[in-house]
Amino acid sequence: MTALGPTQIDQLWLEHPDHISWLHAQSSALWQFHRASLQPDGTFATLSASGRPQANSMQELHATTRLIHSYALGHAGGEGDCQDVIDAGMDLLWNRHRDQTHGGYLWAVGDTGPTDTRKLAYGHVFVLLAGASAAQVGHPDANRLIADATEVLDSRFWEPQYARFCDEWAQDWTPFSTYRGMNANMHGTEALLAAYEATGEVDYRRRAGRILDFFLREMAPASGWRVPEHYTEDWTVDPAYDGDPMFRPAGTTPGHSFEWARLLLQYWDLAGRPSDDSPRIARALITQALNDAWHPTQGGLFYTLGVDGKPAISDRYWWPVTEAIGALASLIRLERMPEDEQWYRRVWDFADRHFIDHTHGGWFHEIDARGAPTATQFFGKPDIYHALQACLYPALGGLSRPIDTLRAARPFDS
Numbered sequence: 001m002t003a004l005g006p007t008q009i010d011q012l013w014l015e016h017p018d019h020i021s022w023l024h025a026q027s028s029a030l031w032q033f034h035r036a037s038l039q040p041d042g043t044f045a046t047l048s049a050s051g052r053p054q055a056n057s058m059q060e061l062h063a064t065t066r067l068i069h070s071y072a073l074g075h076a077g078g079e080g081d082c083q084d085v086i087d088a089g090m091d092l093l094w095n096r097h098r099d100q101t102h103g104g105y106l107w108a109v110g111d112t113g114p115t116d117t118r119k120l121a122y123g124h125v126f127v128l129l130a131g132a133s134a135a136q137v138g139h140p141d142a143n144r145l146i147a148d149a150t151e152v153l154d155s156r157f158w159e160p161q162y163a164r165f166c167d168e169w170a171q172d173w174t175p176f177s178t179y180r181g182m183n184a185n186m187h188g189t190e191a192l193l194a195a196y197e198a199t200g201e202v203d204y205r206r207r208a209g210r211i212l213d214f215f216l217r218e219m220a221p222a223s224g225w226r227v228p229e230h231y232t233e234d235w236t237v238d239p240a241y242d243g244d245p246m247f248r249p250a251g252t253t254p255g256h257s258f259e260w261a262r263l264l265l266q267y268w269d270l271a272g273r274p275s276d277d278s279p280r281i282a283r284a285l286i287t288q289a290l291n292d293a294w295h296p297t298q299g300g301l302f303y304t305l306g307v308d309g310k311p312a313i314s315d316r317y318w319w320p321v322t323e324a325i326g327a328l329a330s331l332i333r334l335e336r337m338p339e340d341e342q343w344y345r346r347v348w349d350f351a352d353r354h355f356i357d358h359t360h361g362g363w364f365h366e367i368d369a370r371g372a373p374t375a376t377q378f379f380g381k382p383d384i385y386h387a388l389q390a391c392l393y394p395a396l397g398g399l400s401r402p403i404d405t406l407r408a409a410r411p412f413d414s
Contacts, residue, residue, distance in 0.1 A: 026391040031074045034360035034384040040089045046382040050360045057111045061123035066385035067129035072133035077406035078413035090141050104152045116173035117144045121157045121184035125191040132194035136403040163210035178233035225288035251304040251312045254293035257285040257318030258327040265330045269399035299350040317366045318355045322390035327396035363387040
């Protein structure tokens with residue numbers, strides 16, 4: 001028996017109590033590690049590699065919202081000391097990130113006020129996710145946040161002629177680019193499904209379905225099951241686009257294929273598991289991403305591919321590995337195929353050896369060519385969201401309704 005689960009291939013890790021207990025322990029360890037983000041004044045700090053708050057007071061919108069979502073998951077499951085993180089995050093969103101003059105939410109704020117006043121769809125969909133997760137654990141301010149985020153997304157970002165979100169505005173809602181992107185729409189799908197689960201309002205689910213149809217039923221099969229990332233104003237693929245290396249790298253990003261596959265299966269489950277091709281599409285995305293991006297000798301996943309489908313940025317980050325875990329767990333829950341179990345074990349083994357910091361806690365965010373932790377793109381350990389979901393979602397036993405499942409089972413009650 002390993003620390004992760006049984007060694008016999010005929011025994012699924014997801015059905016073995018040792019593996020589920022290990023996942024639960026990893027989830028609790030992440031909540032405990034990232035609680036240090038909460039500062040005495042009610043703000044959040046990013047964490048160093050050892051888990052100490054860093055002296056950078058800037059807080060980005062996606063970081064605030066992801067902490068709310070992550071600790072709402074903990075609160076639902078019975079993990080202790082989650083409520084104060086949720087409360088602080090909700091206060092920061094409403095009173096610091098929210099633009100009380102023009103509406104919407106500012107990308108970054110600091111001790112003395114805004115530090116980046118752009119209005120990004122990527123950040124706004126995470127506001128909706130935070131509101132939906134907070135609502136499911138009964139936070140008193142959640143409904144107003146959902147209503148406000150929904151209104152802004154609907155009036156400023158949703159393009160009904162395309163059934164997709166546009167990307168960015170200046171603080172006063174004047175345009176400064178014509179960029180259109182896949183990433184904001186992928187996380188928009190995540191947020192819309194969470195809002196549907198929180199409110200029962202079917203329009204959220206319908207919009208998610210329309211986004212999924214474009215990217216996964218139109219663009220992905222036409223592109224060799226690699227989802228194009230970047231588009232022009234009329235949603236024509238822009239293969240020459242080269243933005244910032246963190247949020248908008250050139251080429252395609254295999255890690256996003258895993259996220260899309262999991263979200264497609266979540267949508268399909270919430271829609272009543274209709275007799276369509278969603279499972280086949282999810283499998284095609286996952287298979288292509290593993291074939292393209294898994295390092296053939298060292299393991300881990302290359303960050304981006306060029307237009308030729310070959311690795312472009314060969315750096316290996318933690319988040320594509322976490323998303324592969326979640327996607328493979330969904331396939332195993334659905335179809336129980338031996339090759340999915342083999343991949344699930346292989347990816348977890350790599351994460352355990354290279355990304356989980358067994359000394360200080362948390363996950364390393366990137367490794368170098370030798371497989372050792374490094375810091376070129378990410379400094380410290382600023383994120384809980386990806387690693388937590390990799391540890392938490394596979395243990396829940398379903399494709400959707402994670403907070404409902406946690407609230408019913410309360411696996412982290414002491």
